[in-house]
Amino acid sequence: MSEKTENLVEIRHLKEYFNINVGFFKTKPLKAVDDVSFTIKRGETLGLVGESGCGKTTVGRTILNLYKPTAGEIIYDGKPVKTKEDIKEFRKKATMVFQDPYSSLNPRMTVQDIIAEPLDIHKMYKTPEQRRERVLELMSYVGLNSEHASRYAHEFSGGQRQRIGIARSLAINPEFIVCDEPVSALDVSIQAQVINMFDELQEKLGLTYLFIAHDLLVVRHISDRIGVMYLGKLVELADAKEIYDHPQHPYSISLLSAVPVPDPKEARANKRIVLSGDIPSPLNAPSGCPFRTRCPRACDKCAETVPELREISPGHFAACHLL
Ligand SMILES: Nc1ncnc2c1ncn2[C@@H]1O[C@H](COP(=O)(O)OP(=O)(O)OP(=O)(O)O)[C@@H](O)[C@H]1O
Numbered sequence: 001m002s003e004k005t006e007n008l009v010e011i012r013h014l015k016e017y018f019n020i021n022v023g024f025f026k027t028k029p030l031k032a033v034d035d036v037s038f039t040i041k042r043g044e045t046l047g048l049v050g051e052s053g054c055g056k057t058t059v060g061r062t063i064l065n066l067y068k069p070t071a072g073e074i075i076y077d078g079k080p081v082k083t084k085e086d087i088k089e090f091r092k093k094a095t096m097v098f099q100d101p102y103s104s105l106n107p108r109m110t111v112q113d114i115i116a117e118p119l120d121i122h123k124m125y126k127t128p129e130q131r132r133e134r135v136l137e138l139m140s141y142v143g144l145n146s147e148h149a150s151r152y153a154h155e156f157s158g159g160q161r162q163r164i165g166i167a168r169s170l171a172i173n174p175e176f177i178v179c180d181e182p183v184s185a186l187d188v189s190i191q192a193q194v195i196n197m198f199d200e201l202q203e204k205l206g207l208t209y210l211f212i213a214h215d216l217l218v219v220r221h222i223s224d225r226i227g228v229m230y231l232g233k234l235v236e237l238a239d240a241k242e243i244y245d246h247p248q249h250p251y252s253i254s255l256l257s258a259v260p261v262p263d264p265k266e267a268r269a270n271k272r273i274v275l276s277g278d279i280p281s282p283l284n285a286p287s288g289c290p291f292r293t294r295c296p297r298a299c300d301k302c303a304e305t306v307p308e309l310r311e312i313s314p315g316h317f318a319a320c321h322l323l
């Protein structure tokens with residue numbers, strides 16, 4: 001154990017710009033992820049939250065090199081992931097669970113073939129018997145039983161399909177999983193079950209997660225730390241409890257004020273802050289602080305200078321000129 005690095009995943013100044021056509025032969029960079037840095041410790045869950053379009057999925061996909069980074073470094077287990085060889089090795093250890101269990105599974109394949117596909121691709125068995133045993137083991141991890149193996153994905157409910165997708169992701173024996181809103185498409189009544197399953201699998205298999213959600217309530221219990229994104233940038237990062245109890249960035253404060261509080265007395269004291277205006281397009285991001293067009297506390301400096309993500313108390317980072 002002592003040789004293992006404490007940080008399993010480290011990203012430094014990650015940028016992902018998409019070139020968008022804006023006229024005849026004219027393109028403009030859409031800055032989906034703009035200079036994001038963070039680390040994830042071995043065995044840790046980092047929650048990543050923010051409104052639709054702020055760049056959460058792009059962060060996840062770029063870390064896994066499903067998109068080639070425009071700039072920045074991805075360091076996995078102490079080693080940079082750069083060359084084709086590095087990426088190939090990295091793909092054996094890192095994978096993704098997708099948001100939509102309806103479109104991510106081929107309806108014409110049986111459950112066992114869906115789960116075994118990564119095993120087939122990476123040639124991870126010697127005999128058909130070994131393949132079958134491994135598939136049954138993976139199914140048992142996610143609470144599916146052997147009778148489900150020869151049925152088709154379309155015969156299952158959303159929650160069961162998500163379990164099939166998770167079993168498939170586990171097939172390569174990953175260490176690190178990007179969970180991209182894995183419960184958002186599910187009924188609220190089964191979201192908790194699936195979240196608990198992620199928690200148990202982490203414990204059992206020693207997994208490390210980047211857990212993406214736009215709902216703060218979803219990541220609250222599963223995350224050790226939480227990062228808040230706005231318009232391609234990380235604006236706050238701290239321990240989960242700290243960010244709930246003492247959010248510092250004006251954007252995080254407004255996000256949290258929208259989270260329902262069970263106690264009505266507390267809810268009344270905790271006045272909801274409704275942000276005016278929509279999130280700007282990352283094609284036309286404001287100058288200076290990305291949040292300034294909606295920030296109730298914006299001042300002149302906010303239009304001129306981009307606030308750096310700084311450590312404002314031990315382990316608590318925020319990007320705001322006022323802090
Ligand atoms: N392949 C792509 N080509 C061009 N633009 C893209 C691409 N993927 C994402 N974008 C743009 O990048 C920005 C960030 O998108 P992303 O999907 O990462 O956001 P998100 O935070 O995951 O949103 P959601 O909560 O809706 O899933 C958006 O403006 C989106 O339109």
Ligand code: SF4
Pocket residue numbers: 249250251289290291292293295296297298299302307319320321322
């Ligand atoms: S830097 Fe200015 S605009 Fe940005 S969050 Fe802080 S106060 Fe608001």
Ligand SMILES: [Mg+2]
Pocket residue numbers: 056057058180
């Ligand atoms: Mg997304």
